[in-house]
Amino acid sequence: MxxxxxxxxxxxxxxxxxxxxxxxxxxxTLNVGGETVIDDETFDQAEFLKKVAACPECPKSAxxxxxxxxxxxxxxxxxxxxxxxxxxxxxxxxxxxxxxxxxxxxxxxxxxxxxxxxxxxxxxxxxxxxxxxxxxxxxxxxxxxxxxxxxxxxQNTFFVLDDLETLRKNGRLSRVKSLVASALKIKPVMGSTDEGTICQLDQARGINKALIKMVQHVAEKTENSETKVLAISHCNCRERAMLLKDALQERLTTKEIIVLDTAGVSSMYANNGGVIVAV
Missing domain, CATH: 3.40.50.10440 (Dihydroxyacetone kinase; domain 1)
Known part of the structure; x- marks a missing residue:
């Protein structure tokens, strides 16, 4: 068929x-500062990230x-x-x-x-x-x-954000908390609930420690990993994604691990330097 x-x-x-x-x-479609961007094969991630960084308002999607x-x-x-x-x-x-x-x-x-x-x-x-x-x-x-x-x-989904500005702009993180988190280099480890909402699982000082904690959460929540494909997407940080892949391979045996660059909507959520894992 x-x-x-x-x-x-x-x-x-x-x-x-x-x-x-x-x-x-x-x-x-994505909207940044009144400008509409279509999330198709014409999407330019580098240009989009520049627009997001320069815009005081949170980018939105339709x-x-x-x-x-x-x-x-x-x-x-x-x-x-x-x-x-x-x-x-x-x-x-x-x-x-x-x-x-x-x-x-x-x-x-x-x-x-x-x-x-x-x-x-x-x-x-x-x-x-x-x-x-x-x-x-x-x-x-x-x-x-x-x-x-x-x-x-x-299935479980996890992600680590390096840039917290989108969280601040959309009201999920106050300006004070954002400033404190940035000053202390605190990075949240996020995940999805059974219903598909976003929750914070952990946090760490520094992106590398946050990634280590995410690897721990992935390993703890993944049963029968040898029967599963694991996927990683990254927003403008392939080297970080490959290091994450190596760390996951040390903890888990999987059928396959694929690594992809984020498209438009995922780039908006992850922001520059963000990484996402699904398994």
Whole structure:
């Protein structure tokens, strides 16, 4: 059976997906100081980070419209899947569901399912990989949905921020706390809850100590790691990501570790120097 996997642009694309018609990235839009940036193949990370640093206001994102998702669903595939960033962080999931309902009104009987990743960034990438794995293994549409939903329920996402300005600008960190944290070089270790919200797991003085603590949290929460693919995304800090990969390989045995650069929405959340791990 043929299939199509649609992932909103918060999820990083593997190189082999970019020219594969079975995969489509549906872009969110980013707004920095009144300027709109489309999170597609034209996204310039370096330029975007400069704009974010220069703007006193917090950058914002807008989810794709239901009509945009409808357009993505319009294909000949037998099985159609969409993966969105956590419904607790964006309206992308609801938009994809509305788009699905509108599509099915005009195309009754088609197989379309929308996954709420309860994650972001490479968490979505891994979900796309899991869907592809199930389809290539010959699973039915229903079997794929059940297996991937189980996978999502067991997945964990972690990240460390080097630059706290976005947290300060969006009100999650007061200016005083931000100044104190910056002066003391305190870096938060963040994670996702079961519902897909963001929580602070730990903190440390200095980025390297924070990364060590994140590795500890990843190791503690990852069961049966030898059966899993682990993904790392980084915002303009590949060397840091590779050091993190080495540290994780010392603590965990995995099927594979992939390293990707953050796309637009993930760059907005992670900010310059941020790293994200999903497994």
């Amino acid at each position: 043929s299939y199509k996997i649609i992932i909103d642009s918060c999820g990083e694309f593997l190189d082999e997906w970019k020219d594969d018609e079975r995969f489509e990235s549906v872009p969110l 989810c794709p419209s239901p009509e945009r998702y409808m357009k993505a669903y319009e294909c000949e595939a037998d099985h159609i899947y969409a993966v969105t960033l956590s419904s607790e962080l964006s309206g992308s999931y609801n938009s994809a569901v509305i788009g699905k309902d509108l599509f099915l009104e005009e195309n009754p009987g088609r197989n379309v399912y929308v996954f709420n990743s309860r994650s972001a960034s490479v968490g979505e990438t891994l979900i796309g990989m899991k869907i592809q794995e199930c389809e290539e293994a010959g699973c039915s549409f229903r079997e794929t949905v059940e297996r991937v939903e189980k996978y999502i329920a067991e």
